[in-house]
Amino acid sequence: MSAGTLDQTARDAVASACAQVDDAAPADAVDGVAPALVARPSSPDQVAEVLRAAAAHRLTVVPRGRGTKMTWGLPPASADLVLDLAGLDRVLDHAAGDLIVAAQAGARLRDVQDAVAGARQRLAIDETVPGASIGGTLATNVSGPRRMLVGTARDLLIGITVVRADGVRAKAGGRVVKNVAGYDLGKLLIGSYGTLAVITEALFRLHPLEDARRWVTVEVDDAGRAHEAASAVVHAQAVPTAVEVDWPAGSGGTRGTVSVLLEGRPQGVETRARTVASLLGSGAQGSEEEPAGWAAYPWGEGDVGLKLTFVLSGLGDVLGAARESGVHVRGSAGTGVLYGSVPGDDADAVGSALGRLREVCGRHQGHVVVVDGPAEVKRSVDVWGTVPGQGLMQRVKDQFDPEHRLAPGRFVGGI
């Protein structure tokens, strides 16, 4: 269905479910797919109403937070309705003594940080895409350098409220960090790209803001050296917050960097920075300023963005293969998660770089996923690759969204 074919009764049903429903504008297109309507609910109740109306009329629905990552994943097979959650923008509750915060899905990650910073706390998820919402951050499982010490969304989310495709509201988890009552639905929702249910509210554990921080960076010119430098720090006992590598494409001799972030008490950081500098080798430099490109993806407009994962011993091989394939990679050398950028104007070149990197990352037990890029390039390559457990994933999808109306086709295996 497209804008023209959505019948009037369906339109009316959605319009009566929610105060603000508009015909979609060109800018509302989801990765090139034009929706008919945009609903902007202002409460979780309205989200449920809209989804009930959509269910009654079998409309396909693509949830949207702040719209910063609508080109991630595959273009949806259909999008009758964009469900815009920007109106659910409240930071609901910050219990500083308990180190937890609750926020609505449309709240920006930045708003949450601002709300908790006064108590010298933070939600330990890096803002890798400026302006991103909480819901979108969860749905795409975004992480940055800090993941090395504190993990990712799955390690920080303690409670979640969702609305199902059939309009039923449900919650899981709660307000306490330790809780094993019932299934952990939050983990299933993280990284589900809007295909399982619509997130309306999330609860997180927080971390204290550290008093002092220091980056220690070394320049290196070959992949083996970069691997050695990163490994020396990873296997030492300096407890870095992050170990990052930035590895530009280019011919041999092009320099890259390995950067280590240390946080803690001033004296502690001082001593640890000296240790790390000597582990990184000659030329390592300390700085109070974050290195260029910190917590930012390497790709820009028109590029294809990749996510590469591998076990730690594969770092050198992956860096080597990336450079040979003309892919600029940057990311968490300390955990085995890098992001790559290839120009998006040559689909064949993208395909062959992807093939090469899949082979190398696969050898090191990881995967390569096309995160972002021009829709036509994404249609010509295997965006998600082969993923274990796809049959079970399909069955989970069939239970949560039996009619396949939520963000259909954006996810792994056509889900």
Place this chain on the structure above:
Amino acid sequence: MATTELHERSTDHGALAAVERRARELLSREGVISDHQRLRTYECDGLAHYRVTPALVVIPEDAEQLAGVVEACAHNRVPFVARGSGTGLSGGALPHAEGVLVVTSRMRAIREVRPQDQRAVVEPGVINLDVTRAAAPHGYYYAPDPSSQQICSIGGNLAENSGGAHCLKYGFTSNHVLGAELVTPQGEIVEIGGAAPDTPGYDLLGAVVGSEGTLGVVTSATVRLVRLPEEVRTLLVGFETTDHAGAATSAIIAAGILPAAIEMMDALAIEAAEAAVHCNYPAGAGAVLVIELDGAAAEVAAEFDEVERLCRDNGSFEQRVATDPTDRALIWKGRKSAFAAVGRISPDYIVQDGVIPRTALPEVLKAIAELSESSGVRVANVFHAGDGNLHPLVLFDDSVEGAGEAAEKVSGAILDLCIGHGGSITGEHGVGVDKAKYMPRMYDEDDLDTMQLVRCAFDPDNVSNPGKIFPTPRLCGEVPGRHKGVHPLQDAGLAEVF
């Protein structure tokens, strides 16, 4: 307390006989137990007042054997229950009277220890502490450390999402497992997750960890190994009251310090530990805190001074520091033996497991004291103070008429306190059979229904550990809104996209 016999044994012996035949084809002689006397040794887990003799016990040696038995169960609609070491405290491994108990005690190989990748691959029957033992020579360890770590299995840890004293800083099992091989309730062997981070697709592993054996049987796990800290310092601090100890805990957290552990014991728990293991805790303490700091030496030193000061500021009257492993072990001995130690001061006891927001600690402890006072039932408090996970030990004497019931009542009322303060009915011991009835107090019908969608995806026939977690099973056929015939997208000419 009365022994509760669940699931009256009944009917379909044909189906069970078929499963037994298949098991005998697949497994060696010692791997199949059907003798009633021997079956009875498996009748309960760590929560011994629930007892059910299983119809059959199988002890496979590998995933293929295990999958074969599960497949036969699925085919014949015979329920099965996985069991690791049987130390669970919520009746999760309680057998099914007409079903098969699948025991992992012969799947104990540590397949890989790869410090360079910070990973180990282990079979489900491997004992928790053995993973650390295997990793330690390389300078690594496995972080989740339940007090039962010398006996409990990794498979059981996964199923319960077990924690331990150090999960305040290091997290629970779910934070340390990256991949698993799962035998689905249909008997397929499926890989979920992987050794590298962030496997694409739904986080199936996130759903399986903590699912208490209701989504299949884990036959191998890829776990994270953590670098041993450069420095560990353990502090034993005596306070006059639990209020003082609670205030010190809050002050430490408020100062932005994240210790590896902050554990609290009250006077009664200290008395029990003293009687059992002579841990020599500060005399006359109304509460002790065990605080452990670990990490880079320079950082630990700075934090340590501050922790000492904060304890003093909040009324501590004695502080002891342990920096070497022997002294540390002695401090921990009192805490880690606390459950069993209570046996020294009471013939019977219930180990409760509830969670509250940490700031509610003083209020909840006061309410527990009042409950104890008004009912005459003694309660010893041991808990992970840092994260608000309470383990009240409710003491009683089963030979006294009505004492068991009175203790049950107090124990249940403590859970209500937790729920009332926005907490949880279980922080680490699981729901199992014991707390299924409390689930509707924490979650409404739609919440439970939604959780069970996951169950329906994995186990539509409800054969994998049925009767656990959920008070009422969802009928998986009844998917609301499911329609037959042409898919709407097919209708719209978009079906080729799928």
